Amino acid sequence: MDFLSYLINGLGLGSVYAIIALGYTMVYGIAKMLNFAHGDVIMIGAYVAFFALNNFGLPLPAAVLLSIVVCTALGVTVERLAYKPLRQASSLSVLITAIGVSYFLQNAAQLLWSSSTKVFPTIIPGGGISLGNLSISYLTLITIATCVLVMICLTLFINRTKTGRAMRACSEDKGASTLMGINVNRIISITFAIGSGLAAIAAVLLCATYPSVFPTLGAMPGIKAFTAAVFGGIGSIPGAFLGGLLLGVIEIFAKAYISTQLSDAIVFAVLIIVLLIKPTGLLGKRIREKV
Amino acid sequence: MDKQKMSKFSIGNLFSRKKRGRTISFLMVIVAYVIMQTMMNTGSLSSLFSGLLVPLCCYIVAAIGLNLNVGVSGELNLGQAGFMSVGAFTAVSVSGYLAAGIPNPVIRLIISIIAGVIAAAVFGIIIGVPVLKLEGDYLAIVTLAFGQIIKSIVTNMYLGFDANGFQFSFVDNNTKLAPGGKMLLNGPMGATGTERISTFTMGAILIIISLFIVYNLMFSRSGRAIMAARDNRIAAESVGIGISKTKMLAFVISASLAGAAGALYGLNYSTLVPAKFDFNTSILILVYVVLGGLGNMTGTIIATVILVLLPELLRSMQDYRMLIYAVVLIVIMLLTNNEAVITRLKLLQKSFSKKTPGGAKNV
């Protein structure tokens, strides 16, 4: 039964990674940029939720909603101010700018709220359901359910709505999309909005699991989720989902069966092996250069 | 080579101004060294500033190496700090072990740095083989992954020696040293009690050696091959240039220079934790390279000096300094990619140079 409970815990952690990875992968798919500041949007989301719950005494749904609104606004603003002027620039320039934004958010948070750790309140009651020997906490259940819900909504949005189809068109070919009358800038803004909104949801789930809030909170989950996105094939939405879940499971298994200290190394080693076998990730497309 | 043609505005235009760029960077380093050394001797340098000199040299060497990889070879590397880590902890261990046998600090420093370079080069080869099979962002993420793995491994290494020889253990510390023994690596605590034998002079020498290696390589058959593979992979293969061998050369030299930088860095502090060489350090060095200009070594040195000193110069701003640093970074990127600014710069450049005679010649 140990195996099963590790698996479920892994899926729980993986669900958080998957939600964050969706943000990375959508932005990459459409803006073709590695948004290294994504992890720090999570951090801001966590602080907003913390203050909403702790200082203003808002109920949980209101706190989550507020966090989503703030993160969405932040994501769109950052894109407008820092990334939009760099549409034509080299990808390295955009990468460095994203790193600058990441430093900015971390240091702003430190100035505003100090670097000391704040304890996130318990939002999901302890305990859980038992199936024979196996017990699953409510937290894990809610996390997995949220991730599945997000995935379903996103898939419907991408496939069934006009905006969703426009997003897919933009990720295939921006030039042709413009010719078809799609406002590419608007689509990129929407992508950042969705990605950042998801970051807020991930922030709340993350803090429910690890209840400490500090300025560099987003860094490690950010790198892990980015790894998950690449793992699944960056740019691919089902890939991010799959990559996130797998990464979570691998991490928990590595911790349980091999070594807690080496779990990060094992996660990254698995990523390297996967990329050597499938150079564009599990579900990534291979683009062949025309000679 | 005529002078007018050399002053075109383009970072990538290395060749038409290669000689000038090379001379300038060597002169710059030597002059800066002489000035700093004189100021130190006359005591007119604040202790804070003189304490920054050795790490500054380390970052410059690591950045020159990374620029060979990112700028000249065109492959994004997000794990340069990993190679610094390998160099640093190898050098610190070697120096700790040799402390009794070789009392002369200069000789020990040289031996330790060489050991650090060799270790980093070996890691470069081992990592380069899988990494260079990939392309673009996938290659970048694998260098990031290796950087994380190296950090994890070093964090879990325990190495000590006593009269009976070396003792090594991994993850859990099982070393049991006899009295008189010495721990070289202590897991997450890293290296402690290191004798500080690094000097500014050695730092300046390493910069000169790095420039010498990188420039001599760039302006040679191998350098042309590296840049050809960067500009057009398929065309490079079609003229008989083996891509993997070529990319590997740049990758391993870059790793070796990072190893040298790490070695000097490690031997400059009495304690060094593995967490020092994390993702942020890799990114920091990458920022020096990008701001300095891809493939532009003089620019790399200047950018590194400015960005290492900037937070110190902003010390009076106290809490705001890292925030300002971040804003400066973003603003520089926005300005250097702004059409209007680029046009101005180009016009400025043009006003210094006459139009080059050109036009197609018929056969």
Add this chain to the structure above:
Amino acid sequence: MSDKRPVLDVRELGIDFGGLTAVNDFSMQVYDNEIVGLIGPNGAGKTTVFNMLTKVYQPTRGTILFDGEDTGKKSVVDMNKSGIARTFQNIRLFSQLSVLDNVKTGYHNRSAYSPLTAILRLPAYYAREREIDKNARELLKIFGLEEEAENLASNLPYGAQRRLEIARALATGPKLLLLDEPAAGMNPQETEELMDMIRLVREHFKIAILLIEHDMKLVMGICERITVLNYGMMLAEGSPEEIQANPAVIKAYLGE
């Protein structure tokens, strides 16, 4: 002609892309010092043939004998080393290198020395580099590019870029040169000059040339033999006069 051994002997060559047959049952020979044209309507698979000859794509079927030797699973690099050089339909220069350095890359294997020799600036470095520099400048002179030696390749006008690509290919010392639409984008006068240049290259370097071209004036003007490709299959082969008179070829080009 039939008593001579061909430089290039292609037998029943074919390639599939994911179940789709792009080229099938393609055979041709190129003899020493010959100029051969490969023509056909758009999408006939001409460039795919070039990509197989240079092993950018490994053929699915058939053999490529070069200089009497089966090229088997040789890589792009090995094909160049054994003596095939090419240009590309969409020009592929090393855009951030100077014109001179673009040509110098062609000597990568002909005037080789180790990276260590370069770093330590050993005497061999100077000897090889002098040799490379002299040869590269001579090539530039032949192609009228000596004035542009220090300019960036990407700053050259279009026609000069095409010539530079040919110069770079010749620097590798090939026995067979493949030109993929050398006259694309050129005006009639430039095309005229290009024809003279191709003839000159054949005389001066004593090599065979296989070229893909849509400009019939050029093809009929300089090629001794022509192979026509249609839908990945060989449609006809013969002298320019024979091809011009071939009803199947006329049909393929003009439709019913």
